[in-house]
Amino acid sequence: QLAGLAVIAFGLWLRFGGVMADFASDKKSPEYFFMGLYVLVGAGALMTTVGFFGCCGAARESQCLLGAFFACLLVIFAAEVTAGVFAFIGKKVAIQEAQKIYEDIYDDYMKNPGGKVNRTIYHYHLALQCCGKDNMEQMGLPCPENIQMPKASNCLVEIQNVIDANLHLVGIVGIAIAGITVSKSMFSL
Secondary structure, three states: OHHHHHHHHHHHHHHHOOOOHHHHOOOOOOHHHHHHHHHHHHHHHHHHHHHHHHHHHHHHOOHHHHHHHHHHHHHHHHHHHHHHHHHHHOHHHHHHHHHHHHHHHHHHHHHOOOOOHHHHHHHHHHHHOOOOOOOOOOOOOOOOOOOOOOHHHOHHHHHHHHHHHHHHHHHHHHHHHHHHHHHHHHHHO
């Protein structure tokens, strides 16, 4: 239950109070980008509910509640494995989609530098510590002042680097959570 509440809190913080909250204010922000955060909140709610089944089932020694707990854990484990496989298989697609989002925002900014997309592109540059999509100095872009220009030359490369680096971390966390899920299933039996 506590882990589920922590996941809910983390998902809500990312959506409304963290770095991602700045992206939410623009109309150009991709809505499916936030759907992942809503899925995270939903998964936390599911974890909290499943934890409640487990606690009540163990406290009352109810075979029905422990059976429901086991069945839910089995479904969650299958979903974790499936999501992990799709994450590693679809890594190139995820990189291409993230790069396409940046390129669309970049092109919109170049057409109308004073428009609403100005904040969004600045937040991308700040989060990725890059500026622009070419290997040359970007004139007129809202670039953060505290980044080094050799690294700041190509945001498309930085997007790929961030996804590559963080996908391994997601995989490790996923394996750890799957291991905990299997151990909880064994204890419930």
